[in-house]
Amino acid sequence: MSTTDDGESNPSRNELEHEGSSGPLLPSPTTQSCEESDFVKKRGEYKKRSKAWDHFHVKHVNGVRHAICKYCEKDIAAxxxxxxxxxxxxxxxxxxxxxxxxxxGQATLCLGETETLEGEVKGALISWKFDAETIRKSIAYMVIVDELPFKHVEGRGFQYMMRTVCPSFRIPSRWTISRDCYQLYLDEKIKLKHLLKNNSGRICLTTDSWTSIQRINYMCLTAHFIDNDWKLNKKILNFCPIASHKGTEVGKAIEKCLLEWGVDDILTFTVDNASSNDVAISYLQGKLQNWEKAVLGGKWTHVRCVTHIVNLIVNDGIKKLGDSVDCIRAAVRYVRQSPSRLKKFKECVEIEKIESKRLLCLDVSTRWNSTYLMLDTAQRFERAFERFEEQDPYMLQELENLPTKSDWTKARFLVIFLENFYQLTVTVSSSKYVTSNNFFTDISHINGILIEMTASDNEELSSMARSMKEKYDKYWGKIEKMNMLIFISSMLDPRTKVEYLEFVVCQMYGESDGTTIAGLAKDAMFELFNEYKMLNPPASNSVSHASSLSSESQRSKTTFYGHG
Structure with missing residues (x-):
């Protein structure tokens, strides 16, 4: 019932439909079904708000709604x-x-950095695209090269940096990175095995062993070889603990490593002068002969480390001036022991107006090159040390002997004298270029320096040079103790050739012995040439071709000796 503005009442719709009926007014069955259908209609037409439905069709199976992918038609319960x-x-x-x-396939252009053969880093325009697998490998490479802990990837700083640089990359856990590092090692090992197997040249091995502070014996084995592209390679094959430093144990460890890598084309083993290494090389020579891979029966397989011999020679000389070196070493150590002392020393340097950007460095008594660097730096600050002694009254009380004028003078002579040996050590220790062709030149240079210093007017330097010359003659004074490959590599150098070898050996060993040594070196080179000729026969089997090669080789040998 509704009321109009005039006050009259008008019947409602339901009252008109049920007019004349008795009892209360109830909704009819027709009206109830209509309301229910409207409710169902509303639920069925409910708008789907998720954008995911744009990619799916709806399907009802047994009263359950399913979503069917529009692209691959995959059925997903929804x-x-x-x-x-x-x-x-x-x-x-x-x-x-x-x-x-x-x-x-569209890549992004960006300005990257490329490393040249000379080691210079230059900018270059490169293409880049997101690759999660490559990023994970680069993180594993970073952990290995920079010697970082695996948990570095879980650090807040690293994760913040990665979210800033590449937000779409999912940062792996420390356990995943540890597996990636090991997998990277396995991948690189396979590549190196393939490189060694397909390498056309022979391999030169260098090994050394030592004992750690935990009293564990370790050995490192390094391979040097020239690949098919004529590039020098240096690869560490093994870094492992060994039972002891006995020669047999070292030899067996190297043999096991060679079998693991499938390497048998060995030319030389370079080791230091420990007696145990002589036993190890003898053991390995026998194994190479059993494998039928030894060149000339392993006659020149054993190469003594040049830098180790130089280290022994120089250490004998430094002992002659031990008191002066000890005084300067103690003064340097006293200044470096305290930050306040070092600060006061720098003030003395400024007052004395010493223009040197070097800093005082400590040395290791068993490494003469570090002693050379310590003396070379300290002698530049002689005036600063003198002023520091005046300003620090405790220095004289703590040190027994302070450096005197005589000690500084000896240090300067020693620095000048040792500079040649230091430069030689740096040159020989290089690994980015071949050094064997310079060994003989370096050895002869050392001999000339020692002979010159032996005749010096300074009695102390002369005595030191004589002591060093005795040690020199122990290893390089006789031809029987030298590896012929040292002479052969010098003769094959186009800058020196045979004439240089003959001239130098005559200067070193005298005219008679020098001529004999030069002849032995020539015979050794042709013996090595014939060995390689037998190991690598020519592709053609024609008799005429072989005879022409033989006659040409004989003519070359005759010419070689004639011009020698």
Whole structure:
């Protein structure tokens, strides 16, 4: 019942429909069914708000709603009471047939850095595209090269940096990175095995062993070889603990490593002068002969380390001036022991107006090159040390002997004298270029320096030079103790050739012995040439071709000796 503005009452719709009926007014069955159908209609036409539905068709199976992918037609349960839209979004992002997931191959140009053969880093325009697998490998490479802990990837700073640089990259855990590092090692090992197997030249090995502070014996084995592209390679094959430093144990450890890598084309083993290494090399020579891979029966397989011999020679000389070196070493150590002392020393340097950007460095008594660097730096600050002694009254009380004028004078002579040996050590220790062709030149240079210093007017330097010359003659004074490959590599150098060898050996060993040594070196080179000729026969089997090669070789040998 409704009321009009005039106050009259008008019957409602239901009252008109049921006019004349008795009892209360109730909704008819028709009216109830209409209301229920309207409710169902509303639920069925409820608008789907998730964008994932744009990629799916809806299908009802046994009263359960399913979503069918428009691209790959994959069936995914999507009942609103039991499932959300997360599975749908995940599938859309990974669906292989989704056009938006296909990479167009378009890379991004960016300014990167490239390293030249000379080691210089230059900018270059490169293309880049996101690759999660490559990023993970680069992180494993970073952990290995920079010697970082695996948990570095879980640090807040690293994760913040990665989120800033590449937000779409999922940072792996420390356990994943540890597996990536090991997998990177296995991949690189396979590559190196392939390189060693297909390498056309022979391999020269260098090994050394030592004992750690935990009293564990370790050995390192390094391979040097020239690949098919004529590039010098230096690869560490093994770094492992060994039972002891006995020669047999070292030899067996090297043999096991060679078998693991499948390497048998060995030319030389370079070791220091420990007696145990002589036993190890003898053991390995026998194994190479059993493998039928020894050149000339392993006659020149054993090469003594040049830098180690130089270290022994110089250490004998430094002992002659031990008191002066000890005084300067103690003064340097006293200044470096305290930050306040070092600060006061720098003030003395400024007052004395010493223009040197070097800093005082400590040395290791067993490494003469570090002693050379310590003396070379300290002698530049002689005036600063004198002023520091005046300003620090405790220095005289703590040190027994302070450096005197005589000590500084001896240090200067020693620095000048040792500079040649230091430069020689740096040159021979290089690994980015071949050094064997310079060994003989360096050895002869040392001999000339020692002879010159032996005749010096300074009695102390002369005595030191004589002591060093005795040690020199122990290793390089006789031809029987030298490896012929040292002479052969010098003769093959186009800058020196045979004439230089003959001239130098005559200067070193005298005219008679020098001529004999030069002849032995020539015979050794042709013996090595014939060995390689037998190991690598020519491809053609024709008799005429072989005879022509033989006659040409004989003519070359005759010419070689004639011009020698």
């Amino acid at each position: 009942d609103p009471k039991s499932h959300g839209t997360t599975p749908l979004n995940t599938h859309v992002a990974k669906c292989p047939l989704n056009p938006k997931n296909k990479h167009t």
